Amino acid sequence: MVEAAKITDLTHDAPFESQYEEIDELLSKKQFYKEGFITNTNVETFAKGINEDVVRAISEKKNEPQWMLDFRLKALKVWQSMEEPHWAKAEYEPLDYQDYSYYSAPECGSCAGECNTDEAGEPEIDPEVAKAFAELGVPIEGNSEVAVDAIFDSISVSTTKREELAKLGIIFCSFSEAVQDYPDLVQKYIATVVPVGDNYFAALNSAVASDGTFVYVPEGVHCPIELSTYFRINEAKTGQFERTILIAEKGSYVSYLEGCSAPVRDTYQLHAAVVEVIVHEDAEVKYSTVQNWYPGDEDCHGGILNFVTKRGICEGDNSKLSWTQAETGSAITWKYPSCILKGDNSIGEFYSVALTNRHQQADTGTKMIHIGKNTKSTIISKGLSAGFSDNTYRGLVKILPSAEGARNFTQCDSMLIGDKCGAHTFPYIEVGNSSAQMEHEATTSRIGEDQLFYCQQRGISEQDAISMIVNGFCKDVFSELPLEFAQEAEELLAISLEGSVG
C-alpha cells in the first residue's frame, strides 16, 4: 500500500529572484488570443436572471416535453438550496447569478425543434455564424473526416455526417433534438452518472441546460470517424450550460472530441457543463478535450469561469473509458473528469495537460473509483504554471473493498516557469482492499535561467529552448490525443505562452 504523497507546494517568492527576471519579462508580453473576435448577428437573448419563469421559458423555447420541464424545475429547487462551493484552490468573488442571461441563440437557429429538419436536411445556418466557425477552422460543412456538432451560445447550429452515421445506427445529434427524438434514451440515462444534486454547478446545469451533444453507439458498432463538438460562447454575459450524454453499448467503440472558444469580453462568462458517459460491457470510449476558453485580460478579468462536471461509468465488464484533456484557457478551471469502474476488468484513464499563465487559476484532476474486480486506472497529469498563475492537481483514487486486484498508476508532474507562479499537488488515496497495487509518482520542477543558458551554450536560442522544454514535458499526454488534436494542442500551448515561444 502506498503512503499518500506529501504535498509539494512551491510558493511564490523564490530567493533566486534575479534568475527569473528575464523569463518573467518574456512571459509578460501581451498574449494573443486569436479566437477572441465577436460575431455580429441577430440573436435572441433572454433578459438576465434566473427563476422558475426563466426555466419554464427555456423549456418552452425548446418545445420540450413535460418530463424535461419537470426535471429542470426539480433541479432548480435543488440548486436554490445549495451554496456556491469555494473549496478549490482558486479564488473568485461569489458570482451574481442574476446578472447572467441563461438563453441566447442566433435567430435562425433558434427554431430548433420547430423547423422540420428531416425535410430540409440541415437547417439553414446564419451566414455570420457560419463565417465564425469557418474562421475557427471548424468544418461545419461536413467536408472533413470528422463529424461535427457546432454549438453557438445556447444551441446547436449544425451537426454534420448524421446520415452516414445513422446508417450504422449511431445517433449523433444535439441534446435538444435528442430530447425530442429519443426521449426514452435520454430519460433512461440523464442524471444517472451525475445526479442532479451532485454539486452546485451540476444542479445549475440541470435546471438551465442549454444545448449539448447526444451520442449513442449501438451494440457491436465501431464508430469509423471521430465525433466532435465545438462550443462557442459569443454573447456577452451569457452562461453556457451544455449537457452531453454519450452511451456506448456492448462491444462498441467511439472517439469523441470537444473544443471550445469565446470572444474577448470584459466581464466573466460562466460555463457550467455536465457530461455523462455510460460505457457498457466490452465497449470503449475515448473522450478528448482541448479547452481554450477566453482566459481574460492581463489580470484574467472577463475570462471564462469554467466549472465542469464530467463523469463516466464503466458499467459493464471489460469496458474502458479514457479522458484526455489539454486545458489552456479560462480564467478559472474547476474540472475533474472521473471514472466509476464498476464492471470487472474495466479500465479508466486520465491524461491531462493544464497550462496556466498570467493570473489564470486551474484546479483540475480526476477521480477513479474502483468497484469491480481487477479494475485498472492510469492517471498522468502534467501541470504547467507560468506568470502569476496557480495550477493545482487534485485527484482521488478510491479502492472499494469489492475491488479485488485493483491497480492504479498515478504520475503527477508540475513545472513552474518563472518564480511568481504556484504548483500544488493534492493526491488522495483511499485503499479498502489489500490486494490493490498502487503506484504514485510526483515531481515538481522549475525552468530557470540555468536551463536556458545551458541550451544557449549548446547553440539553441532562448525561445526555442522554452518551446522545446514545454513540449517535451507534455509529450506523454499529447501522444494520447487524436492526431489533429495533438497538433492543435501543441499550437495552443505555444500561443498561450506567447511572447516566450515563437
Add this chain to the structure above:
Amino acid sequence: MLLKVENLHAEIDDKEIIKGLNLEIKPGEIHAIMGPNGAGKSTLANVLVGRDEYEVTDGSIEFDGEDLDELDPEERAHKGMFLAFQYPVEIPGVSNKFFMQTAVNAVRNERGQPELDMFEFDEFAKEKIELLDMRSDLLDRSVNVGFSGGEKKRNDIFQMALLEPKLCIMDETDSGLDIDALKLVANGVNSLRSPDRSFIVVTHYQRLLDYIKPDYVHVLYDGKIVKSGGFELGQQLEEQGYDEIIRHYHNG
C-alpha cells in the same frame, strides 16, 4: 591564434572578479587553469561563453580572429565555443536526442552545412557513443534527469563530441568523479584531441591533469594569471598548495 584574451576585466553584481587577465591559445593546445576557490576560475569560463549575468567592463576577447564583444551565448556556440559545465543542468521531458539534434542543426545552419535528419543524426550520434564508450540508451533519456553527477559530466563530453567545437572549456569537470569515471571522461577528451581543437581545463586539483596532459598550466588568483608554466607546475601545486604562489604574489 584561436583565442586571444587581452586585459580582461569582468564583474558580476557590480563586483569585479576578473581583473586584467591575458591569455593566448593556439589551435591544438591544452591549457590548464588552476587556482584556489574564489580565484575567478568559473567566472572566466562563463565570461568566455557570454553568460548574461557577467559583464565585461574592459579588455577584449578575440576568438578565431573575431571580437566576441556583444555576441549572445548561442552565437558563440555557433562559432565553436563549448563549455562543459561544472554543474550540467537537467531538462525534464526533453530527450537528449531531440536536444542535441536541435543543437547540432542550429550550429550546422550557422556553418552553412545542411541539417541532419533523424536518421542521419542517429548514425552520427551512434558513432560518437561508440567513440566515447557510452551506454546506448543515453540518447533516449531526458537531458541529465536522474543522472548521477558522473553521468551528467560524461553527457557533457558526449555533447562536446557531437558539436565538434574549436575550443572546449571544461569547468571543474573532475569534481565529484570517482577514479573510474574520471578515467572514462579523460579518455573521451583525449579521443577528441586534434590539431585544430583546443582545450581549457579549469580545475582546483591536479588529478585530472594526470590523465589529460596540458601543454601549459596557469595559476589564476585574484582575477589574474599570476604564474604560468608547464605540466610540472600542476604537480608542484598539488604538493605545495597555493600558499607559496599567493604569498609571492602579495609580496611581489
Add this chain to the structure above:
Amino acid sequence: MEPRKISPVVQQAVDHYIDQSQTLNQHTENQSLQSLRAKAQMLFADRAFPTQKDEDWQYTKLRSFTQNHFKSQPAKHLTLEQVNQFLPDFPVTKVVFVDGWFNEALSDDLGALPKQASFESYADVTEQTGDFHKLYEHEDDVAKEPFGLLNSCLAADGFFFELEANATLETPLFILHIQTNALQSVQVRNRIDVDENAEMTIVERYVSLDPNQSEAAFTNVVTQIDVAKYARVRQIIMQEQHENAFYFNNQYVFQQDHSNFITFFGSTGSLISRHQNHLWMNGEHIETEQNSACLARNNQTVDSRTDTQHNDVWGLSQQLHKYVLADSSTGVFNGMIRVDQKAQKTDGQMDNGNLILSNKARMDTKPQLEIYADDVKCSHGSATGQIDDKQIFYMQARGINKSDAIRIITHAFLLEPTESISNDGIRAWVVSRLSNGLEKINH
C-alpha cells in the same frame, strides 16, 4: 513523566546489558571512556528497549531479541583458510574481525597501506585518553537510537581509519566480520575519515562461520564516516549472517562541500536486520546515493532506514530501495528527506519497490519528505505488489517454465539497485551474493 512499564523479560535483558557494560568498564583504564559508558548506562536503564508503541519500532518486533542474553566472549580461533573463503574475487585490503574482535594476524598487513592511509584499532585509539573522542564524537545523535545507545554502553572494538588529502586508495578496504560463537554479543565502533579530495571504497561483509547455526547471535555496529570537501567515498555492505542472528547498524555520515558518497546495503541474512543511515549534507553541491537490496524469507524481518538532511544549497540525493519478501517475512522501509530552509535547489529522489512472493509476507513502507525551502525538487515513489501473472504467462508462452519465469523476474527486480555500483568487479560480486540468497527462496 510517568515511568514507562517495562515487562519482566525486557527488564532482565536491560539489567543484563548494564551488567555487561559495567564489567567492560572494570577492564578499562581510560577514565573518560568509563564515564562516557556510565552515562550511557544510565540513559539505557531509563529508556530500555523500544516497544511496538514506539513509532519507529512498530514493525520491527524485538521480542525474540530480548529473550536472549547475549554475552561478550573471546573469539574462536580461525585458520586463514576459514577466513579466506569469505574473500571476494577482486583485489582488496582485508581487515578481519572475529566475533567482534579485530584480528591482526588474519588481516592483511595494514602497515603496507599507502603512506597517506592510516589504520588504528579501537584499542589503539582508546588507550590514549585524548584520542578516544574520535570514536565518540556525536554521542547525542547516537544516543537517540536505542541500539546506538547500547553500542555506547558495550562497544569494545572497532577501528579508526583516515585517508589524507588528495590520496586515492585504489584497492578497496574490505572489512570482514565473521560470527562464530553462539549468543555472542558483537559491539563495534568505527570511524572513517576521508580528507579533502581523497577517494576510497569500503566493502563490509557480515557472515557466520556456520550458516546453519541454530543459536542466536547479536551484531551491533556504529560507524561514523566523515567525507571532507571534494572527497569521494563508495561503500558496499553485504549482510549475510545466519538466519537466527540479529544485525543492527547505525551509520552517521557527515559530508562537506562538493563531496560524493554512495552507499549500498545488501541484506539476505539474520532473523532481524536493521540498517540505518543518518546523513548530514553540510555543504554545497553534495551528492549522495543510498541504495539497498533486501531479501527476506521464512520469518525474517529486514528493515532499512535512511534519514537524509539537506542542509545547504544544490544538494543531490538519490535513493532506490528494493525488497523481495517470501514466506512469512516482513520488510520495513522508512525514508526521510529533510530539506532545510537554507537548502535551496535541493534535488531529493527516493524510490522504494517491493515484491511480495507470498500472501503471508508483509511490507510496511513510509517514505517521508519534510521541506522547508521553496525552490527544491523532491520526489518519492513507492510500489508494492506481487508478480504479475500476465508477465509469467507471457514468458511461459515463450517456452520458459513457470519457476524460471518467476526467478528471472525476481532477480531483475532485486538487482536493480546494484546498477549504481560503478566498479564492475564489485558489482559482479554483489550480484553473485544476492543471487545466492535468491536461490534459497521457495517459489
